[in-house]
Amino acid sequence: MQPELAHASDANLVLAIARYREDALAEAYRRHAGAVFGLARRLLHERAAAEEVVQEVFVRLWNAPERFDPERGTLRSYLLAQAHGRAVDQLRSEVARRRREERGARETALAGYDVEHEVGDIIVADLVREVLGDLPDTERRPIELAYFRGHTYREVAAILGEPEGTVKSRIRSGLKRMHAQLSVSGLGLKGEQL
Numbered sequence: 001m002q003p004e005l006a007h008a009s010d011a012n013l014v015l016a017i018a019r020y021r022e023d024a025l026a027e028a029y030r031r032h033a034g035a036v037f038g039l040a041r042r043l044l045h046e047r048a049a050a051e052e053v054v055q056e057v058f059v060r061l062w063n064a065p066e067r068f069d070p071e072r073g074t075l076r077s078y079l080l081a082q083a084h085g086r087a088v089d090q091l092r093s094e095v096a097r098r099r100r101e102e103r104g105a106r107e108t109a110l111a112g113y114d115v116e117h118e119v120g121d122i123i124v125a126d127l128v129r130e131v132l133g134d135l136p137d138t139e140r141r142p143i144e145l146a147y148f149r150g151h152t153y154r155e156v157a158a159i160l161g162e163p164e165g166t167v168k169s170r171i172r173s174g175l176k177r178m179h180a181q182l183s184v185s186g187l188g189l190k191g192e193q194l
Contacts (some may be wrong), residue, residue: 005023011070013028014068014075017065018065025062028058029058031075032075032079033054035079035080036058036079036080036082036083040054043087044087044090049090053083054083057086060082127182128178128182131178131181135178139177142156142162142170143171143174143178145159156171
């Protein structure tokens, strides 16, 4: 950091930030991040969420320093207002998410418990597990990694140390074999294309 920035006014710091001086942003952060974090932590009650707000506030300052108007108040008050707004947005988003989840849970409960459907799902899962187990390891392993562990084809290729095209071919071949065996077992997968 340049020594003159340690004694610069906040308005001059923001001017330096507008000129893409990272050391000016670092000085603004040194001066005000603690207050921004404190407010965000009080509102959100979670350290990680508060740290995210601090990061967003200072990234906004870096990306749009012209939004700060020294005629309207101090840099600290501006940053605190930004932090307050962002924290409130996060709280509202969380409340809305909880309401959606509660509404979904109520709708599911009102729909009732379908024992026949549940038993059918268990039978299908057992049949799929059995058919998957009958596949050669070269097909079974990539399918397990992609479909049951959520890896992308590229990730599966890296895990297995195989070319991505080879992994895709083995998955496709294994899925076709499974489709055929499940069809023979009476599990109709009409319209499914593998």
